[in-house]
Amino acid sequence: MRRLLLAAFTCGMFSAAYAELATQPATQPAPIRIAMIEGMSGAFANAGEAVQRNLLLAIDGVNARGGVRLKDGRHKLVLSIIDNKQAIEESLIALRQVTDQHIPFVVQGNSSAVAAGLIEAINRHNERAPDNRVLFLNYSAVDPVLTNEKCSFWHFRFDANTDMRMQALTDVIRGDSRASKVYLIGQDYSFGRQVAKAARTQLADKRPDISIVGDELHPIGKIKDFAPYAAKIKAAGADTVITGNWGNDLTLLVKAAKESGMNLKFYTFYGNGLGAPAAIGDAGVGRVRAVAEWHPNVGGVASDQFYQSFRDRYPQPKDDYVHLRMRVMIAMLATALERAGSTDAAAVARALEGARFGNGFHDATMRAADHQLIQPLYVSVMQKQGDGGVRFDNEGSGYGFKTERYLPAQATALPTSCVMTRH
Structure with missing residues (x-):
């Protein structure tokens, strides 16, 4: 490895990626990537930014415990953000980037129309590429058809529907x-x-x-x-x-x-x-x-601690928009990954079906029949x-x-x- 890095440096090809690799322990497992496809520009950029804050805090909570334990060690979670400009076509282009990079998990929510398009595209992709399947975790797209007429094994909703x-x-x-x-x-x-x-x-x-x-x-x-x-x-x-x-x-x-x-x-x-x-x-x-599903004045020690952890991380008033469901989603994903012992989308989906969540002030169950969280x-x-x-x-x-x-x-x-x- 040292000889390869030295050669790369000598040829003027030594990038930040190589430098990062050189400082990582040789046995550290690869991170588990999650792609967020969301509107990060335009009229609803503030909603996309609020999602980003909540997801990053939830992911940090998992990583602070050492990450997700699989057979080859503990894997950190990493969030990749793709701006879909709140458009279906842009979202489908983003999904192709996700599958090209073999990212196993997609999260989205700030448009039911986009979610419906992603469900259909992921269904087709997973049928064509069983060795590169994708699981879609939905935190806010609440059109009921997504867990009724258009329900999919590859889609889970963590918000209450309309x-x-x-x-x-x-x-x-x-x-x-x-x-x-x-x-x-x-x-x-x-x-x-x-x-x-x-x-x-x-x-x-x-x-x-x-x-x-x-x-x-x-x-x-x-x-x-x-x-x-x-x-x-x-x-x-x-x-x-x-x-x-x-x-x-x-x-x-x-x-x-x-x-x-x-x-x-x-x-x-x-x-x-x-x-x-x-x-x-x-x-x-x-x-x-x-x-x-929750608000800051619910009361109780556990709820107050949850809210305070968000305010400690994001103290600016303009950033104060807290979603419990995103913390629930990431926590349930981490547990399902460990239960499945794999990042395979089908194995993780089966582990999510019927899974329960509890944190001292909120209890929820992922209904297996339609992949709708009941909370x-x-x-x-x-x-x-x-x-x-x-x-x-x-x-x-x-x-x-x-x-x-x-x-x-x-x-x-x-x-x-x-x-x-x-x-």
Whole structure:
């Protein structure tokens, strides 16, 4: 090795890669690579950056324990990030880079349309190249079809799907006697359409007295001024808005509603971060709700320690958007790798099926039938920091969220239509 390195140096070919190799112990196992295909530029770059922070912290936690133990020793996890510009075609190009480099694991989530495209492409690739198969771990793409009609042995979802999240929100709306006129607004792609469909179906069942006074989809990531949409909501006489909007599409929507002077209730999927609490301000106190698998004011020593570990790593308020599900995903992957004793995608998939997770404040199970994680959900309501036990605010805004409704895991599970071909 020394002679080879010396020769390479003499020929002017001594790269940083060779230098790194020279300093590594000869017996250190190769790292296990995970490719993150996500929008890291454009309108939703802030959402991609939030994912990156959460994944890196989760990976650091595994590596701090020595990495993943396989037969040949402990392997560190390494994250490779590919910007897909939030586009399906760019994502498929990124997937080809992944397979060319023999990276066994892909993670993605900030678009159900992209996730659907990746599932189809990975299914075809794994059929053609059984010696280079890929496993897809999904942390946020929540269109129900991904674990129903389009379910795949090679895909696992670690977030509650749209119907599960909407079930939690409409359970709260059912008890809200002041909700009478609901406006549905969302992004015009598969996820946004599914949110509207789920809201209509579930409200008709739980609150048939409620009127749907608006049902509108807008281009995703392209609207810079939501004032015209706020005007429509106001003209419709709505008292309640249901939206699955995320990223800047949510922040700009709630900002426009605030500036219009409306006193609305917002029932959201993602209203607890990425600038939304600061944008809506005092108008959101007691009126903006979000649904998630966890939030910082859940309480308890273990939950507080989890949140504090994130804040210690990322102390800037702008970086304060914490996803428990990403920590769950990486922890479950590491355990499945050790159980499988291999990085083979099929072996790891089998180890994930039926796997359980518990960390002292959150328990979850990966349902084998459709590869949907079954976990508790919280509906939380926005409050000023310091009020009603709200110790932690979001992103330095002075506003945090307080639990309004807790749904245990068994209450969030919904039937699946998945018919899966196993490998």
